[in-house]
Amino acid sequence: MKTLLVSRALPDSIMSALANHFDVTCRDTTQPMDLDECRAALAGYDVVLPTLGDAFGPDAFTGEIRAMGLANFGVGFNHIDVGAAHAAGLIVTNTPGAVTDATADTAMTLILMSARRAGEGERMVRAGDWTGWHPVQMLGLHVSGKTVGIIGMGRIGQAIARRCAAGFGMKVVFWNRSAKTIDGAEQLDSVADVCAAADIVVTAVAANAETKHIMNARTLAAMQAHAILVNIARGDVVDEAALITALQSGQIGGAGLDVYEREPLVPDALRAMENVVLLPHLGTAALEVREDMGRMAMENAIAIAEGRTPPNPVSG
Known part of the structure; x- marks a missing residue:
């Protein structure tokens, strides 16, 4: 079973569903990942599910990389240097539509x-x-x-x-x-x-x-x-x-x-x-919306892990 790091806990229904497809690790914090954590995630897991603010800038992709891709939770991905990720051989996805x-x-x-x-x-x-x-x-x-x-x-x-x-x-x-x-x-x-x-x-x-x-x-x-x-x-x-x-x-x-x-x-x-x-960034803060986003991120993550083209790839 492929390994997956979830940056921050998602709704319970999504965490349970992810566990059916991956060996899941979830960080025990509500704060975003810093650069060192991002580097460690890329080196230690098959797929990473990032969330808003995680520090996947260009410097995150300079070390050892095991990960196949980043299944971002959210439509916005300005916390990810997509060009650097692609240059390092990673697929990047997002969750449009649900938001x-x-x-x-x-x-x-x-x-x-x-x-x-x-x-x-x-x-x-x-x-x-x-x-x-x-x-x-x-x-x-x-x-x-x-x-x-x-x-x-x-x-x-x-x-x-x-x-x-x-x-x-x-x-x-x-x-x-x-x-x-x-x-x-x-x-x-x-x-x-x-x-x-x-x-x-x-x-x-x-x-x-x-x-x-x-x-x-x-x-x-x-x-x-x-x-x-x-x-x-x-x-x-x-x-x-x-x-x-x-x-x-x-x-x-x-x-x-x-x-x-x-x-x-x-x-x-x-x-x-x-x-x-x-407002404290409430844009998508409704349970059913976050569950929809989670399911989209999960389908992207599964496709990345299986070597298939994911439903929502990000170009750049």
Whole structure:
């Protein structure tokens, strides 16, 4: 039986299923793997099942390698240097599809919470500071009928667009690195064009060298003063320092964040601002979604171990 290292414990049903196919070792921690652990995993196991934040950068692939591949748990794989892995003879896979609806739902949660000041309002109630309803209390942004700008129109971006258009009657504009025809949505020429046109900007791009800091001082400056930025992609697609400056100066109206540039570090400046909604990377945090992701990762791992082409290989 092939050996498998699971970076961090998955739902019980998935761990039990994995044990039917592999001699499984699971790390007894919720923290990501550091470089030394990644090197040891590659040298000691037939297949590795990494999770978010594991340090499979280029230096991880410089030593002895026994592993046949990395069956990543998650659609995002910016913690893995795919080119270095391929050069070392490893297959890399991910779990697209399973995360789409859950991540789009989280985007809608952040849109509504940010626009309607829900986090701020809940803190007021919990602190005992609410003195009762009145006509101009905590006026927020009415979402229905507004324009949403989506940066990245892959599966998740399209799922967000459908929710915004069908559920809230929103106009949809988007930027995508390649031309794409989406019913009911208009593709614009640049990220800045989308930022200028939208009341709410949502980042839904894959994290890579091209999209790092795609939301930066220049693109944030293109946003309208009342506009809200929502990030459900990866933390480093937003220049956090530039975002803090834009928020503190009133250049934009607010932000809703589920991911951060140096997770789990969240800058004090962001935590101090009432017009920012902060979630602890809840994008796919529903049991059935994590089980679906686990089953996809397992099928990829089994295929890697058996020398077959896996269902979800990552190119690069």
